[in-house]
Amino acid sequence: MDLKAYLEKKRIQVEEALESFMLQPEGLLDHHVKAMRYSLFAGGKRIRPVLCLAVSEALHVDPSPYLRLACSLECIHTYSLIHDDLPAMDNDDLRRGKPTNHKVFGEAEAILAGDSLLTYAFELLSAPILTCGLKSEDQLRIVSIIARAIGPLGMVGGQSLDIKSEGQKISFETLQYLHSCKTGALITAAVQTGAVIGNATDEQFAALTTYGKQIGLAFQIVDDLLNVEGTAEQLGKAVGSDAKLDKATYPSFFGVEKTREMAKAAVEGAIDSLINFDNQADPLRELARYIYYRKR
Amino acid sequence: MDLKAYLEKKRIQVEEALESFMLQPEGLLDHHVKAMRYSLFAGGKRIRPVLCLAVSEALHVDPSPYLRLACSLECIHTYSLIHDDLPAMDNDDLRRGKPTNHKVFGEAEAILAGDSLLTYAFELLSAPILTCGLKSEDQLRIVSIIARAIGPLGMVGGQSLDIKSEGQKISFETLQYLHSCKTGALITAAVQTGAVIGNATDEQFAALTTYGKQIGLAFQIVDDLLNVEGTAEQLGKAVGSDAKLDKATYPSFFGVEKTREMAKAAVEGAIDSLINFDNQADPLRELARYIYYRKR
Numbered sequence: 300m301d302l303k304a305y306l307e308k309k310r311i312q313v314e315e316a317l318e319s320f321m322l323q324p325e326g327l328l329d330h331h332v333k334a335m336r337y338s339l340f341a342g343g344k345r346i347r348p349v350l351c352l353a354v355s356e357a358l359h360v361d362p363s364p365y366l367r368l369a370c371s372l373e374c375i376h377t378y379s380l381i382h383d384d385l386p387a388m389d390n391d392d393l394r395r396g397k398p399t400n401h402k403v404f405g406e407a408e409a410i411l412a413g414d415s416l417l418t419y420a421f422e423l424l425s426a427p428i429l430t431c432g433l434k435s436e437d438q439l440r441i442v443s444i445i446a447r448a449i450g451p452l453g454m455v456g457g458q459s460l461d462i463k464s465e466g467q468k469i470s471f472e473t474l475q476y477l478h479s480c481k482t483g484a485l486i487t488a489a490v491q492t493g494a495v496i497g498n499a500t501d502e503q504f505a506a507l508t509t510y511g512k513q514i515g516l517a518f519q520i521v522d523d524l525l526n527v528e529g530t531a532e533q534l535g536k537a538v539g540s541d542a543k544l545d546k547a548t549y550p551s552f553f554g555v556e557k558t559r560e561m562a563k564a565a566v567e568g569a570i571d572s573l574i575n576f577d578n579q580a581d582p583l584r585e586l587a588r589y590i591y592y593r594k595r
Numbered sequence: 596m597d598l599k600a601y602l603e604k605k606r607i608q609v610e611e612a613l614e615s616f617m618l619q620p621e622g623l624l625d626h627h628v629k630a631m632r633y634s635l636f637a638g639g640k641r642i643r644p645v646l647c648l649a650v651s652e653a654l655h656v657d658p659s660p661y662l663r664l665a666c667s668l669e670c671i672h673t674y675s676l677i678h679d680d681l682p683a684m685d686n687d688d689l690r691r692g693k694p695t696n697h698k699v700f701g702e703a704e705a706i707l708a709g710d711s712l713l714t715y716a717f718e719l720l721s722a723p724i725l726t727c728g729l730k731s732e733d734q735l736r737i738v739s740i741i742a743r744a745i746g747p748l749g750m751v752g753g754q755s756l757d758i759k760s761e762g763q764k765i766s767f768e769t770l771q772y773l774h775s776c777k778t779g780a781l782i783t784a785a786v787q788t789g790a791v792i793g794n795a796t797d798e799q800f801a802a803l804t805t806y807g808k809q810i811g812l813a814f815q816i817v818d819d820l821l822n823v824e825g826t827a828e829q830l831g832k833a834v835g836s837d838a839k840l841d842k843a844t845y846p847s848f849f850g851v852e853k854t855r856e857m858a859k860a861a862v863e864g865a866i867d868s869l870i871n872f873d874n875q876a877d878p879l880r881e882l883a884r885y886i887y888y889r890k891r
Contacts, residue, residue, distance in 0.1 A: 327773075422742040434731070439735050442735070446721055450714035450717075451714070455627075460623055462707075473623060
């Protein structure tokens with residue numbers, strides 16, 4: 300299969316859906332909505348919503364009536380980037396090659412734009428879905444899966460731990476926990492959202508959860524590698540920033556060679572977990588490989 | 596009826612529920628959870644959850660199986676206070692007579708503690724309620740009501756507009772919109788949450804929504820008055836801070852006398868909206884009066 304074409308097709312589908320579901324800047328909220336849209340439409344790859352849709356397709360369910368749910372994942376991802384970039388956090392000036400949100404709109408508005416994107420995600424997740432058969436029970440389950448993944452026991456907890464760990468010696472176990480929360484949890488939740496939409500059996504849900512965890516792990520390990528090896532142009536942000544902040548990373552524990560092997564093992568683990576899925580799951584398999592070979 | 600005793604009984608019920616539903620500080624998340632708890636257990640009056648419970652009782656439904664939903668309102672309120680107090684926003688050092696969150700935990704952790712409290716609210720709202728009869732459909736409706744109330748078209752949008760308006764001439768219409776978003780929306784959502792729990796008819800829901808809007812309005816007008824008239828000790832924060840920031844307020848448009856009349860009219864509007872409710876709604880009536888007479 301042609302993954303590049305698949306990803307591009309799905310990305311466009313998500314892009315159009317985001318455009319249709321996102322607020323328009325007008326009236327008294329003009330400034331606020333502009334700040335939300337600035338980061339949301341900054342050229343992201345839309346990996347999380349695409350993953351969600353691909354999982355649903357792997358389960359032979361057409362995901363198009365559920366695009367709104369997939370879009371919520373991108374709102375959440377964008378909010379996390381805006382807050383991570385803040386001066387009080389990672390203090391980054393560039394994101395995807397563009398000035399970060401607080402550089403353009405100021406710190407107060409950047410905090411609020413993040414808050415609104417997070418909250419708007421739950422608006423998208425909870426509004427009634429009238430045109431299709433998803434039960435309220437299942438929709439509520441998706442809200443619960445995502446909320447748990449991105450709260451104190453998930454993404455935000457991971458970010459707090461990350462900031463607290465700067466310049467400190469941490470164990471590999473702490474690094475693993477931190478990664479699984481900060482990056483892994485939302486990716487796994489994206490996969491699980493697709494699984495609920497696709498009416499997964501308990502077994503399928505468990506297999507897909509493993510898939511999500513493994514690609515989440517691979518994603519973070521590759522991120523660490525790119526931070527060491529990539530160029531600023533490829534990344535759209537400063538290279539070597541982790542080392543500068545003295546952050547614990549996979550390469551700092553194991554060196555580049557061993558880290559690359561670990562990323563590969565995670566990708567293989569992800570692909571193995573799909574053993575009972577037919578060729579409708581090929582995009583998921585290719586996506587796992589893509590994470591390993593991506594350059595930014 | 597003895598409102599003071601009623602409020603105190605309900606406040607204790609909410610306090611105990613918050614304690615049982617909130618995470619404990621331990622392990623790697625110790626610091627993060629401590630920051631969340633610091634502001635959550637800083638002696639708030641718990642008006643929003645108490646309102647929610649009182650509405651459910653006004654509809655003759657025992658709210659005790661639904662305390663988790665009421666608690667989510669306090670998590671959201673607390674998150675909004677933490678973010679509002681940040682240096683980039685109102686830059687307040689004191690809240691309820693104690694140092695603000697960022698003064699104790701630093702700016703980064705305060706932002707994240709707020710993010711986690713907001714997200715945790717949605718965890719509380721969406722987790723399955725097994726012990727009682729609330730339908731998934733209704734629970735999802737509550738999630739949707741609350742998300743809409745506190746996002747870009749509600750609380751956060753209002754805060755953005757408030758910050759953008761500092762030192763600028765704004766019309767009274769803008770001030771009204773700002774207030775209804777920033778303060779009114781969450782109070783109204785608290786009332787509506789109680790209405791859904793209490794199986795309100797459409798008519799009852801509409802009447803209670805009016806009640807919520809009117810007390811929300813009264814609440815904000817009285818806040819403006821207290822900022823002019825109160826003492827620092829009563830408020831637990833600096834007095835006259837609105838005037839210092841050159842913020843538009845009700846007294847700045849109408850003077851103190853007229854503003855007091857407007858607060859009274861809002862309270863009366865709230866009480867009138869309950870005309871078809873029996874004496875089970877007396878706490879709601881008394882609460883409306885209490886908002887007018889409160890000193891902090």
